[in-house]
Amino acid sequence: MQSAYLVLEDGTVFEGESFGAKGEVVGEVVFNTSMSGYQEIITDPSYYGQMVAMTYPLIGNYGINEQDFESLKPHVSAFIVKEYSKAYSNYRANISLGEFLEKHGIIGITGIDTRKLVRHIRLRGSMNGIISTQTDNIDELQKKVAESDGIEGRDLVQYVSCSQPYQWRQGSWNIDKNDFNYAGKDDYHIVAVDYGIKQNILRYFVDCGAKVTVVPAKTTFDEIVKLNPDGVFLSNGPGDPEPLHYAHELAKNLVDNNYPVFGICLGNQILSIALGGKTYKLKFGHHGGNQPVKDMTTGKVEITAQNHCFAVDVESLKDKVEITHVNLNDKTVEGIKLKNNPVFAVQYHPENGPGPHDAKYLFTRFLDMVQSARHV
Numbered sequence: 001m002q003s004a005y006l007v008l009e010d011g012t013v014f015e016g017e018s019f020g021a022k023g024e025v026v027g028e029v030v031f032n033t034s035m036s037g038y039q040e041i042i043t044d045p046s047y048y049g050q051m052v053a054m055t056y057p058l059i060g061n062y063g064i065n066e067q068d069f070e071s072l073k074p075h076v077s078a079f080i081v082k083e084y085s086k087a088y089s090n091y092r093a094n095i096s097l098g099e100f101l102e103k104h105g106i107i108g109i110t111g112i113d114t115r116k117l118v119r120h121i122r123l124r125g126s127m128n129g130i131i132s133t134q135t136d137n138i139d140e141l142q143k144k145v146a147e148s149d150g151i152e153g154r155d156l157v158q159y160v161s162c163s164q165p166y167q168w169r170q171g172s173w174n175i176d177k178n179d180f181n182y183a184g185k186d187d188y189h190i191v192a193v194d195y196g197i198k199q200n201i202l203r204y205f206v207d208c209g210a211k212v213t214v215v216p217a218k219t220t221f222d223e224i225v226k227l228n229p230d231g232v233f234l235s236n237g238p239g240d241p242e243p244l245h246y247a248h249e250l251a252k253n254l255v256d257n258n259y260p261v262f263g264i265c266l267g268n269q270i271l272s273i274a275l276g277g278k279t280y281k282l283k284f285g286h287h288g289g290n291q292p293v294k295d296m297t298t299g300k301v302e303i304t305a306q307n308h309c310f311a312v313d314v315e316s317l318k319d320k321v322e323i324t325h326v327n328l329n330d331k332t333v334e335g336i337k338l339k340n341n342p343v344f345a346v347q348y349h350p351e352n353g354p355g356p357h358d359a360k361y362l363f364t365r366f367l368d369m370v371q372s373a374r375h376v
């Protein structure tokens with residue numbers, strides 16, 4: 001294997017070996033604490049602009065399959081692991097992780113002391129890094145990473161949203177059929193605005209009996225009205241929610257016109273800004289499948305999948321919303337709902353993909369809301 005370097009913005013250097021594509025890339029370094037699900041993680045469009053370090057030490061041992069994609073291709077800038085397993089074994093796998101990354105031009109780096117890297121980020125906060133398989137000139141790499149831009153203030157959604165509307169018919173994987181379920185019912189029409197949508201969200205809507213139309217991020221309110229939706233979904237997506245003015249405007253129009261709205265992650269942040277709120281960047285974010293969240297409306301605690309760097313400053317929304325979910329690790333707000341409109345959103349990922357399934361009930365909660373809104 002060829003050697004590769006990871007150099008952080010603050011000058012810290014890690015040496016490892018390259019797997020996947022060769023080259024050089026800059027991105028924000030974040031860590032993910034999920035023990036499995038690397039395929040879903042690397043294909044989650046919300047990671048665009050970020051390189052992900054897995055805390056679980058052995059990665060790659062079940063390969064990559066045709067079914068577990070969250071989008072059509074990997075979106076991480078690079079992938080950082082302690083030990084890459086070239087050998088893989090799974091009845092569904094058809095390609096190794098390294099081959100998959102190489103095919104899509106994504107650099108992987110293995111042999112990294114990920115415990116040290118994660119402790120560093122926990123103490124100092126997320127920061128940019130550069131990975132290179134091309135040079136061992138550390139000074140040059142340090143200079144490049146010091147000059148690179150962070151993710152704040154940039155619209156990254158434009159790089160991952162679809163360009164044309166489309167219908168989605170696939171439901172969840174059915175292990176007995178060894179195939180996906182497909183839409184049978186069209187009880188509701190949900191328009192899902194694609195800011196970098198994860199496919200499991202769409203599968204869950206289909207499971208719940210919805211007909212789903214996915215539309216590009218810059219679709220206007222008038223265009224959505226023409227599609228005659230029963231409810232509108234604001235998706236997850238990469239980067240900073242602040243510069244997405246077109247999305248804030250859409251969310252404001254939807255709320256003002258009393259449409260049922262459900263937001264996940266970036267969708268929650270967009271909705272909060274549209275309501276007059278603010279967001280802020282967390283020190284190192286929440287990325288993983290083991291985040292405890294309390295549903296304040298039922299008192300139940302759920303273990304959730306999360307992937308976000310920004311959070312909603314709920315003080316800025318005081319009196320306008322009810323807090324429905326709170327993260328029990330750091331008490332950040334993980335869910336809000338409007339008092340007088342059929343609108344709610346969560347900061348975490350009820351679609352799991354990968355992660356625990358505890359929060360799937362939110363899809364039913366939304367479709368119940370859509371159902372009630374039809375009768376008012």
Ligand SMILES: NC(=O)CC[C@H](N)C(=O)O
Nearest residue numbers: 236237239265266309310
């Ligand atoms: N998964 C997401 O939608 C992430 C939202 C946003 N990009 C953040 O990092 O907070």
